[in-house]
Amino acid sequence: MPETMKAAVLHGVEDLRIDHLPVPSLASPYDVIVRIRQVGVCGSDIHYYRHGRIGHFVVEEPMILGHECAGEVVEVGKKVSALAPGDRVALEPGVPCRRCEFCHEGRYNLCADVVFFATPPVDGAFCEYVTSPADFAFRLPEHVSTEEGAIMEPLAVGMWSTHRAGVSAGDTVAVLGAGPIGLVTLQAAKARGATTLIITDVEQSxxxxAGRLGATHTLNAGQCDVVEAIREITDGRGADAVLDAAGASQTIGQALRAVKSGGRVILIGIPPEDEVPVSMPDLISRELDVGGIFRYANMYGRAIAAVAAGLIDVKGMITHHYQLDEAEEALVFADEHKSECIKVAVSV
Ligand SMILES: [Zn+2]
Ligand SMILES: [Zn+2]
Structure with missing residues (x-):
């Protein structure tokens, strides 16, 4: 194994450098070392690059970006029996404490001590080698590519959201926002058996x-009244579940009005304002169940199985490719060309 590796390190706002850093070594006998091969560019990477922070997570020390990653195992700790060097794996990027109430309940995404790639001060995966606990490294089947493995991360969000929304066969589901998260959420709803799949966005492309990925109805929110249109599609009833992947106060309002009485609203996107006005008559008198989403728990194995079975197409979402040396170009391109690109992947 080499002693140093290349890494795309964020030193400050719009200051991304390719640095040479020491290759990490096994920290525990339960860890593996993975040679990273593919990393997806996520909105959060772009946000850290442009603003140096997301909410109260502030980049104070140089930090390696990237958390949607896959690669191959090159070394395993003494206690690891489920993986061997050469195995291709997708890495679940957030490792919880395993000891708190939430970890014990299986809702480890709510653990206060999660160590998550590229969330300050934790380094991410835009680099050649990372260590991971073996149980957060998920082996990819033969016919699932490493590049698809990197996209399991956003897919896990879509799988968790539709799980929390209780989407089931025959449902009418509306997804607000057709960015990468909206598109994986749409596909996860379809995989769970939803038959009427409505998606909204302001970008026609x-x-x-979304139409190619299985949406049965696409609504341009700039050209129609989304709530009216959803009511029309559902004969005035409203959707069984509405999932907001846009995270704007406007779409949150639409979600509450477009869902059927007694239906479920899942909020995935985080609005820029901490407080957003909501319609109390809808929320209370129509007995809506409204829930938030923070990352996911126990979804990686299912996400890989769903892709392996052909239920979900993540390959079709990767529209642009870059090399690690071009990580900055990849971030800027993904930020400035939102209408042409869905997912940008970086090969390492
Ligand atoms: Zn992401
Ligand atoms: Zn915990």
Whole structure:
């Protein structure tokens, strides 16, 4: 194993450098070392690059970006029996404490001590080698590519959201926002058996993309009244579940009005304002169940199985490719060309 590796390190706002850093070594006998091969560019990476922070997570020390990653195992700790060097794996990027109430309940995404790639001060995966606990490294089947493995991360969000929304066979589901998270959420709803799949966005190109991935109705929110249109599609009833992947106060309002009475609203996107006005008559008198989403728990194995079975197409979502040396170009491109690109992947 080499002693140093290349890494794309964020030193400050819009200051991304390719640095040479020491290769990490096994910290525990339960860890593996993974040679990273593919990393997806996520909105959060772009946000850290442009603003140096997301909410109260502030980049104070140089930090390696990237958390949607896959690669191959190169070394395993003494206690690891489930993986061997050469195995291709997708890495679940957030490792919880395993000891608190939430970890014990299986809702480890709510653990206060999660160590998550590329969330300050934790380094991410835009680099050649990382260590991971073996149980957060998920082996990819032969016919699932390493590049697809990197996209299991956003897919896990879509799988968790539709799980929390209780989407089941025959449901009418509306997804607000056709960015990468909206598109994986749409596909996860379809995989769970939803039959009427409505998606909204203001970018026509993204709606066309969503149509190819299985949306039965695409609504341009800039050209129609989304709530009216959803009511029309559902004969005035409203959707069984509405999932907001846009995270704007406007779409949160739409979600509450477009869902059927007694239906479920899942909020995935985080609005820029801490407080957003909501319609109390809808929320209370129509007995809506409203829930938030923070990452996911226990979804990686299922996400890989769903892709392996052909239920979900993540390959079709990767529209652009870059090399690690071009990580900055990849971030800037993904930020400035939202209408042409869905997922940008970086090969390492
Ligand atoms: Zn992400
Ligand atoms: Zn915990």
């Amino acid at each position: 993204r709606l066309e993309f």
